[in-house]
Amino acid sequence: MPPQSLTARVGRWVWTCRAGFEPHLYEELAWAGAQPRPLGEALVESEGQQGLAPAFARLGFQVLASTSEEALEPLATLVADVVAALRPGSPLVLQAFTPDTPRGNALAPQAEALREAVRARLPAGRLLEDSERAREAGAQIVCLCVAPGLTVVGAVLAREALSLAAGGRQRMRRAGESPSRAAMKLEEALHGLAFEPGRGDVCVDLGAAPGGWTQRLVARGARVIAVDPARLMPELASNARVRHVQESAFAFAPEEPVDWLFCDMAWRPLEVAQLLAKWGRRGWASHLVANIKLPMKDKNPILLRVRHTLTTDGGWKGLTVRQLYHDRDEVTVTAHRV
Ligand SMILES: C[S@@+](CC[C@H](N)C(=O)[O-])C[C@H]1O[C@@H](n2cnc3c(N)ncnc32)[C@H](O)[C@@H]1O
Known part of the structure; x- marks a missing residue:
């Protein structure tokens, strides 16, 4: 893989994956002719293609904006402006996540704070809280991916999303359970x-x-x-x-x-x-x-x-x-x- 890049290009797709599996995801996207670029740990960027569903991707979304801004208020304003311009009328599911790596996971509080700050700036009637209903509601999932040195804002139609879980991390453990x-x-x-x-x-x-x-x-x-x-x-x-x-x-x-x-x-x-x-x-x-x-x-x-x-x-x-x-x-x- 070539060295990683630190900006996601608007209009391309960002894919999340399990840490360490970036080369496998990169290769899969390259074989599909999607011109991938490594974006960072557990993140690969590529062209979007009809029906593209890489095995090693947990979630893919189209990039709407990418910034190295880290201060919460300007970041939330920028994201809210981008999100407000999305197809009017369609319900939105707002999800924030980090790359699933030790450095990424350390940013979980910032990701959650960004989600809350963006939520407060959007009309409540547009937001769907239950992502499980997103497909039937024709919703778009708004993805706020907070990575070290980079925040990517993107969206994917729920009915085309590889996963309805934030970042594709579909945790199945329920409170009080310890399943294998x-x-x-x-x-x-x-x-x-x-x-x-x-x-x-x-x-x-x-x-x-x-x-x-x-x-x-x-x-x-x-x-x-x-x-x-x-x-x-x-x-x-x-x-x-x-x-x-x-x-x-x-x-x-x-x-x-x-x-x-x-x-x-x-x-x-x-x-x-x-x-x-x-x-x-x-x-x-x-x-x-x-x-x-x-x-x-x-x-x-x-x-x-x-x-x-x-x-x-x-x-x-x-x-x-x-x-x-x-x-x-x-x-x-x-x-x-x-
Ligand atoms: C990962 S474990 C399966 C765990 C199981 N799904 C569970 O939920 O408990 C893999 C199993 O494959 C079995 N296995 C390996 N070769 C097999 C074969 N030829 N026929 C049937 N089972 C086989 C092993 O005995 C082992 O129990």
């Missing part, structure tokens, strides 16, 4: 889908042990065939809605087609993709949610082959490939058969 990271990965993946597995659905969970995903699916009323040579948590092993098949996923075939195929197997990505493609070709499941491990240095060439295997060989449709907030060296794919 695996369970949060699944919750985040399901959160992004138009509909979820529910009562009466049959799910197969490949690589299910110790059972975080299976437990979340059972809690939604689904029946789960959990496939893993390893042991499940005792409360799941004795649950009437769970059948544990203690064998390799590569040896398993369902007795009849199921509604959902889940997969979080710790195994080589290309072999997992071939297994998921077999499920697609044979029509063994209608919906797919899979976590693909990418521990290798060169991730994009592998991801290209995974995409090709799932769609061309497996016939999976509507494929999404995203490194979610709770994903580390991995991405989550979703798809359906019809």
